Amino acid sequence: MIDNFFILDFSYDVVENKPVIYIWAIDKEGNRVVLLEKKFRPYFYALVDDNYNIDEIRKEILKLSKPYSPITSINVEEKKYFGSPVRVLKIETVIPAYVRVYRDEVAKIKGVKSVLEADIRFYMRYSIDNNLKPFYWIEAEVEEIKENNFRVKKVYELKKINKLYEDKIPELKVLAFDIEVYNKYGSPNPRRDPVIIIGVWTKEGGKQFLADKYDDLRAIREFINFVQTYDPDIIVGYNINNFDWPYLLERANIRGIRLDVGRRVNGEPSQGVYGHYSITGRLNVDLYGFAQSIQEVKVKTLENIADYLGVLPKEKRTIVEWYDIPKYWDDEKKRDILLKYNLDDAKSAYLLGEVFIPFGIELTRISGLPLDQLSMASVGHRVEWLLMREAYKYNELIPNKEEREYESYEGGLVISPLPGIHEDVYVLDFSSMYPSIMIKYNIGPDTLVKGECENCWISPAGHKFRKDPPGLYKNVLEKLIQERKEVKKLMEKTMDEYDKRVLDARQRALKVMANAFYGYMGWLGARWYSKEGAEAVTAWGRQIISESAKIAKEKGFTVIYGDTDSIFVKGGGDINSLITEISSKFGLEIKIDKIYKRVFFTENKKRYAGLTEDGKIDIVGFEAVRGDWCDLAKQVQTNVIELILKSGKVEDAIKYVKTVIFDLRRYNFRIEDLIIWKTIDKNLDEYDVTAPHVVAAKKAAKAGYLVSKGVKIGYVIVKGSGKISDKAEPYFLIKEKNKIDVEYYIDKQIIPVAMRILEGFGVKESSLKTGGVDILSFFKK
Structure with missing residues (x-):
């Protein structure tokens, strides 16, 4: 039979000593289905030296064949390598994992200059060779078969793909989730601390699964059942690859159950490339990966990103500090606040998904990289997968990854x-x-x-x-730029708001990809x-x-x-x-x-x-858009800039700064606005220096909180004697305002950021306490 299928994702397994590729899809009737491709086999190339006899090299390679995964064919092919014609041997085997085994052995044979394309994941190799991409439709010849180990409506064996084409995306079921952990003794430990709340959000609204006080077996089981029953195509969350999934997996293992949330029976999430977790048949999308591109938000917490994008402003949601979660759970009167906080997190993730996923879908359609991987992959990796697909079309061999020493070169003027x-x-x-x-x-x-x-x-x-x-770059870039022009023309013509949003996401994705090519070319990790x-x-x-x-x-x-x-x-x-x-x-x-x-x-x-002209203020290069200052300092500088640009009166800016200083000395401030955030870029025991953020991090670790390489530590400066470093304390350990060293914040935060602007108009530090300046004398005619 011939039918049409919308591709969601690819995966593979070895069944009865043969690889089977799964194409997870949706048919025209909206049924979730899987297509089984059983004929495709893994292969790689050996680039041969023209001074050696190619037939002799073939014979040497055949001697390496192993019974469990024999070498099934070795064919001579004409390809291009960096634009130049070359002869290669295409070596095919049976089990994908054996490609790496043979790669290392073939590379040692005399006459083999290089072994290429042995590091391409099997199902991605299949998608490249057959020009298949997620979020496109295919017309295919299939035969329905009976299989009991899939949670889909129908299972087909794929016979032939007739064509790939573009059509309207079917409605995709999305589920967002967030977990809360009872971590009374510092950093959460899955071997000790139970999952007390699992909150989910779908288009139908929110739902929560609660532990029996400190026993999380029921909560985890109910979450598994809900995922299986709701059957989402996409699961989203925020930082779920680093926390929620690994934590749930270990808790489930400890409780003796499988975290069976995939579309293949008894399949658990497993960690794959780029640190993401794969869920068979579903797209697990960690929105934290997309949030990394928002440079305006320095501390990229879920509530900060949701607030910045306006999907759930901070003033309209409940916020509970992570270290207070046990108190709220233990207190029956406060537990509802914690439940609301958890549900707001799940809702925030769902709403962020509505912002990020349409753009991510278009990036996937361009690069061919499945959405779950794309969300965590760097811009360079996204460009590279597009180049790999295009190289195949141009009969170009894909270079190997190499380790390179850093080389500097002159940048833009x-x-x-x-x-x-x-x-x-x-x-x-x-x-x-x-x-x-x-x-x-x-x-x-x-x-x-x-x-x-x-x-x-x-x-x-x-x-x-x-x-x-x-060359390859020119060919691909011309396609991207031409397509963007065509998409923008369609945007001007279409009256349908949905189509306009899709087209806008498409043109933005095309622009982002095209603009990333220069950076990719100079990226040391680029093929x-x-x-x-x-x-x-x-x-x-x-x-x-x-x-x-x-x-x-x-x-x-x-x-x-x-x-x-x-x-x-x-x-x-x-x-x-x-x-x-x-x-x-x-x-x-x-x-x-x-x-x-x-x-x-x-x-x-x-x-x-x-x-x-429309009243928007752009700030470039000042502390206001950098993260090594507290929020109050950044806000002061932003407001000083705004006052000068809008009113044209420096006196207004001076008066404003004076007011902030006055309020600090009266303790009229929020401690949260004085937190300074810095990243711990190595293990604490590797630090010789006693910088404030390092001292604060060590104090946090001593108090039982998890502090590891790569995390951001938030600290405040308190009263006391000694160096500034000695007075740095983790913000969550300071509750009383009168402990804050307000003179430090005035002298080292507020006045310096204000003066970065005001000194350009002849203002002295003393002018923040007395005097003023006529700004009009500084206008350039």
Whole structure:
């Protein structure tokens, strides 16, 4: 029979000594199904030296064949490797795990220069070779079979795939969850501390499974049953790969039950690549991975991200500190508060899923990386999976991963700012400058020419790249950019709001992927790494920005600032004429990105603040968007900037800072606003220095709290004698405001961040206590 299926995910298993690939899918009637592919076999390539007899090499490889997973075929193929034609042997076996065994042995045979594509996961190898991606439809010839070990409506054996196509995404069932642990003795320990609450949220609302006081067996069982019954396609949570899943797995094991939440019977979550947990037949999406891209939020807790994105503001939810959970659980009068807190966490995760998943789906459709892995994979890994798929189409061999030493190279051009306040400033931005340069000059490791070249582009850095034929990077980037243009045209035409949202997510994903190519090329972990390519891109970029600034000056504009792919100009004549001239000279699109009604610069590069025509304030490079200051200090600086930009009166800013200082001395503040967050970047016993955050971390550890490499420690400075480090205390151990050293916060936090702005207008520290300045004298005409 022929039917149509919407792909969710891939997995595989070895059944009766043969690999079986599972394609988890939804049919046109909305049934959850699985397709079994039983014919595909694992393989890898041996790149051979032309000076050796290829038939002799074949014979040597065949001698390695092992009974449990024999080498079933060795075929000679013509491929390309970094753009050059090569001969390879394609070596096929039976059991995927044996690819690595044979890889190491084949690499030792004389005449084998390299072994390639032996580190590609089996089911991803299958999806690449057959051009299959999650969230696309396939038309396939299948035969229904009877299998009892799957929690799906129907099981099919896949006979043939006729085509892959795009159509409307069926409604996907999403379940969010969050657990609370009874950790009365410091950091949670699954061998000791029970799971007391498991909260879930679906489109139907919330539900909770509670422990019998301290016995969590019933709660875990009810959660398992609910997942099986509700049967979600996607399970979401926040930091669930690092905490919830491993904790639940160990608790279930201790209680003697299986955490059987997958669509395959008796299947438990298992840890896979990028640290994510795989759940067979479902997509386990840790939203913490997506939240890492939100640079504006330094401390990325669930409540902070949900508050920033507006899905559940802090003032509309219940917050309980993790170290107070046992108190709320033990006190019957307070337990409802804890239950509300847990349900708010589950709801926050569900609502964040509505924000992140549509974008993630489009990234998956571009890269082919399943959504659960994509959420935790770096931008570089997302780009790499797209390149691996495209390389297969171009008959290009996929390079191996290599360990490389760090190599520095010159970055983009920054034109020194003109300090002071400026009005009516245009920000001219080159659209996707670096991808455009890579396309225009055919830059990539496969187009790099190190010797003589008659038909090459020569970069300002001296590197040569052949003009023809196009390299892998150029081919892929042109596809991404062209598709984005087509998607944006469709967005303009469509009237359907749902379709418009899908298309918008698509164009944003295409933009993100295209803009990531330059960074990927210079990433030491990249298979297609090219330091020369990265150097060439930035060299051409510097040239373009420098010459664009000259053109602007020749046309009567004042160049206020320039950074990598944009210039800030004011005055002059017709801005559209300037755009046209720059665009035509370099063959790159340049547009007005922003118009600042008022903007001010200090003497430092990459540090400015501006007020746009629509009233939005941009802050770049000041402490307000960095994390090594307390929240109150960041808020003070933000407010100082806002007052100056909007009112134009420095006296208002000085008066405001004075008020903050006055309130601190009256203890009119929240301790939470004075917390300073720093990351512990190595084990505590490895620290020789006594920095405040290290001292605070050691105090927290001594009090029984888990402090490990990579975590953020929050601390406050309290009264006392000695160095500042000696007065650093973990914030959760300080309850009384009168213990806070307010003079430290005034002298080392509030005044310094305010002065970073105000000193540019001639304000002295003493002016925060007396005096004022006329800001109008600092306007640049």
